[in-house]
Amino acid sequence: MRTGDGRLLVAALDTSTDMLACAVAWWDPVDSADVSSPAAGIELLASADHLCRRRANVELVDTLGRALTQAGKTMNDVDALLVGRGPGSFTGVRIGISTAKGLACGANIPLYGASTLDACAWVAWDAGVRGLVGVVADAMRGEVYPGLYRLDDAGATRLFEREHVLKAADAAAAWAARPDAACLQLTGDGLKRYGRLFEEVGLVERVDESLWHPTGKGLLYTAAYAARHTGRADTCDPALVLPVYTRLSDAEENERKRLGLAESANTVTTGVADELAGRHLQVRPMASADAEAMAALEAESFEGAGHAPWNASMFLSELDPNAAAARSWWVAHDNGELLGFAGGMVVDTDIEILDVAVAAAHRREGIARKLLAHVSYDAQMLGCTTASLEVEEGNDAAAALYEQLGFREVGRRRDYYGTGRDARVLQASLPLNLPVDPASPEPTAAARRAWPLPEPVRDADERAELERRQLVLAIESSCDETAVAIIDADGTLLANQVSTQIDFHARFGGVVPEIASRKHVEVIVGVVEAALEEAAASLGFAGGPISPRELAAVGVTQGPGLVGALVVGVAFAKGFAYAADKPLICVNHLEGHLYANLLTxxxxxxxxxxxxxxxxxxxxxxxxxxxxxxxxxxxxxxxxxxxxxxxxxxxxxxxxxxxxxxxxxxxxxxxxxxxxxxxxxxxxxxxxxxxxxxxxxxxxxxxxxxxxxxxxxxxxxxxxxxxxxxxxxxxxxxxxxxxxxxxxxxxxxxxxxxxxxxxxxxxxxxxxxxxxPPQNACTDNAAMIAVVAREKYLRGEFSSFDVDADPNMTL
Structure with missing residues (x-):
């Protein structure tokens, strides 16, 4: 709880590396504003950092509990959470962020993110290291996440724009070629695996090995320094805290090497094109065969606009694999007809949206939102934090759409579209505000809002009703659908929310586990909140959504399924239940399909x-x-x-x-x-x-x-x-x-x-x-998980907080 002197109790977590970092500290925003002393305003109360290879999901919640006990505090006392966003092990990063999201939602407190690389640099700074320091974080597969810093008494200053990944040998060669290479001191867990490559090029100076991993204290310094020098923290809404990714998934990387993968030649050679009527709108990456149709749609969309539309050659040039800047272009089609497209290029940490067009007969169907969802998703995966575009002054329809997505005017370009026709320069933070609508059902980012959320207002009758109903919330994330349901003790289903990823997997002809896991992390907060809102509406409560503390228990699919997908749901559920002080119930996904029949x-x-x-x-x-x-x-x-x-x-x-x-x-x-x-x-x-x-x-x-x-x-x-x-x-x-x-x-x-x-x-x-079972309870859903969770709740069959996902669970 916030103290009278303005201090905040902060819990810091990171599982991006083999180190499980965990600390509890007082943070005083006023004292931290002192730029002459980076450590000012932080009072460490407890630290539980320890090496924890591949057991982070088992140990994280209990480790936090021990740290709070050591500090003489409970979760009820915590004012804010801080989590390492990576880069690091993809699974490790997701465990930390998913758990932190669950904790923040369960306790209704702010969640802030910090770079794990920066935390490593601050660990060295706190130990008295000064000068040029290179953090070598292990990225596996012969690669590292390199980060250069200048450490002085004022703190650890980045000498790079954004996190990226390099072959370890290439990173070593690049640093060895610097004129100040002789002064470079190395740290980071990547030295354990690739240290020899750096020694071979003459980089031998190393920080003490005990300082190679991030710590909870290092995270605290990172966040305090960012707040002091930028005037803002890295978000506070748990829905918007996302991992730092430095590469697309392997499937997406391979797809970019063979554009047009989703187009099967068999649709022509089998002679069945006419039979495909009725297929739903699909979105896929642009291929060279789309250039002519895109040019035609461009000409139609911008007819009379007073400026030259793109031609087919210009669109083809966007597919050049040797282009200096990364590109992301997507097309929407239905039964072979191109309905729209959108694309942009990456410049530093911004995705510049170069073109968006939708066929006139299909506007207001959510197609532009769907396309921009894919472009912005690629941009985030490539390290972008903002998106920008130009819209002609007076184009009120387009401006209104972009404003709904979170774009705001940041400048003007005079006469950009011709004499007297200015361009409004708009920019938005990523992820975009992309609400779900019937024409755009894929999971999208949550809208920006004030956080924490207002606590619900309940009268005595509503409190009694909640006590009688004994609501159980259940989470399902075993494959490619993020689902949340709420059921009462009588078996009445009060909420059933599903966010599907079909469009993100359709272009590969099946589910890509890495993409599935990433999307679960993005949307799980929004789906949980939608279920809490739906349950309140079902009960006729006008005082706000059901709060986590008004639940009786939290259920989650433990297995079987895709391990990366299961991990997100299990980690979130554990954090959510722990923070809300509710029992945790683990459910077998196969048993859920069996119990779904009780719904009918x-x-x-x-x-x-x-x-x-x-x-x-x-x-x-x-x-x-x-x-x-x-x-x-x-x-x-x-x-x-x-x-x-x-x-x-x-x-x-x-x-x-x-x-x-x-x-x-x-x-x-x-x-x-x-x-x-x-x-x-x-x-x-x-x-x-x-x-x-x-x-x-x-x-x-x-x-x-x-x-x-x-x-x-x-x-x-x-x-x-x-x-x-x-x-x-x-x-x-x-x-x-x-x-x-x-x-x-x-x-x-x-x-x-x-x-x-x-x-x-x-x-x-x-x-x-x-x-x-009901049609909507056949595919993966949380309603069936809720039915099982309810039965286990009534029998008192609860799980401990050291459970992990079990991808091979049997019936």
Missing amino acids: TPDLKPPFIFTLVSGGHTMLVHVRAWGDYEVLGETLDDAVGEAFDKVAKALGLGYPGGPVISRLAETGDPHAIEFPRALNRRGDYRFSLSGLKTAVTLYIEQEQRAGRPIHLPDLCASFEAAVFDVQYKKAKGALRETGACEYCIGGGVAANPHLREMMIRKLSRQGIRVTV
Whole structure:
């Protein structure tokens, strides 16, 4: 709590390196304004720094608890949090930031970010090191994050613009070539792995090895120095604190080397282009084949504007891989028609938006926002902190759009568009304010707002209602959807929020784990807040969103799933529950799919047979009792959802494949093509789909060689039939063998209307009651996690704060 003398109690955390940095200190903003003494205003109360390789998510919350105890404080006393934003280990950085976001949201206190490189420099400064210092932070893969600093009595001053990554040998060579190289002192954990490369070029002076890692105290000095010299701290809204990335994900880097990857030649050679009507709007990186259409749209959009539009050659030049400045260009298309584009180039830490255009017939559909979301995302990943653009004075429609995105006028360019036609220069901080709307469903940055948020106002009746309801909040982040739901003790779902990443993965034909993890970090605060607001509205509360302290418990998916994605949800949930002083409940994602059936059939009781058909799992389960599961059979290779995606990719149908194949199959003949049914023997409950996938691929190749166009509806219907026949026969056999009279299904493929209809129709004839979950509870969602969390809450099954994500968790 803020003291009467104006001091703030600050907890500082960093997990970007093998050092788990943690400190608790008093910070006096008034004393810290003394530029002659960088250490002024900081009183360290407790430090819990320790080496912690690959166990940060296990140890971080408990380490903070020990530091607070050592300081004689509790989380209720903390006024603000400070977290290291990297650069460093991608997973390590995300653990620290996700935990800190959860802590800040759970306690409703400000969150500030600081550079881990700067913290390393301040560690050396605090030990009395002075002069030219080079921080060599380990970036793995033969690379380092290099940072040069001038250390004097006034503090540690950066000699570089922004964090970047280099091959260790290149960084060593660049520093050795400096005229003052003889004075350079080295520090940083990268010296453990790459120190020899620096010695070989004559850089041998080193700071003591005990000072090579960031510390909590170093973070505090970093933040205080930034506030003193810039007049501002690095944000305070936890939604806007993001990792410092120095490179795109490997998938994105590879994509930039082979532009146009998302365009499949099969969309032409199979002769099915006319069958793709109804596909949703897609966004992908610009390719050379787009240049002519972009030029035509440019000419149409700027007709009569008085200045020359870009031509095709100009757009093509933006794809030059040897260009000095990095570029990011995206196009929006639907069924082959270009609907819009946007792009820009990186100049230092700013992305200059060079052009934005949307077809007249498709304006006000959120397309510009969608495109700018992708451009700004790339810019952030490339180290940009701002975006800028010009708009002609008098173009009120465009100006209004940009102002909604957070742009503000910072200057004018006289006669830029011709005599008497000025350009307004607009600039915005990244991330942009990109609200979610029906035409732009991808996760976007939260709006800037004052933080902390106002505490809700409740009357006695509302407080009593909350006490009776016992609200449980649940978080799901196992793959490519960030989801949050809130359920009450009676099983009433009060909130169900999902932020999807489909557009960010569609261009790769499947989920890219690194992108998924990054997007979870970006949006999780906003999704949690949206769920808290929705729950308050569902209860008819007018005094503000549900506050974390008004919850009864916090649930989260522990596994299975993508480890980088799970880590974000688990870390956030642990921080959130700890700060709000609520019990933590870990949930098995697979069990969530099973429990989703209770949303439609609350009286569902074991024993019954359950089929899980999702993108990552296919299994047949005998549910003997809640929590007592016998897995009768699993897939030996591809899961059902995975097979759908691979077949869709082979046909050039895009990602995700299930919905597209399902729509096309509606008008097809399921008996047109006889595809194999693998492991279709009685009593064998295993699944195998790799052979079916191969058979589809061979059929496509055979028809292409023969020059015959493929009737896509027939192919899709036949493929579906081959998959679903096996699912039905194995379920029927398991029901007969176990004597169960109930059957249910779950997973993303359970949303397929043909599978649902077939199972209900065929099994119902045999006296089996069939339950299917709601359509919106089939794909990954938090509603199903909330149902499990509620049951575990009522049984008192809580988890400790040293749990970690378990990507290989089984049912």
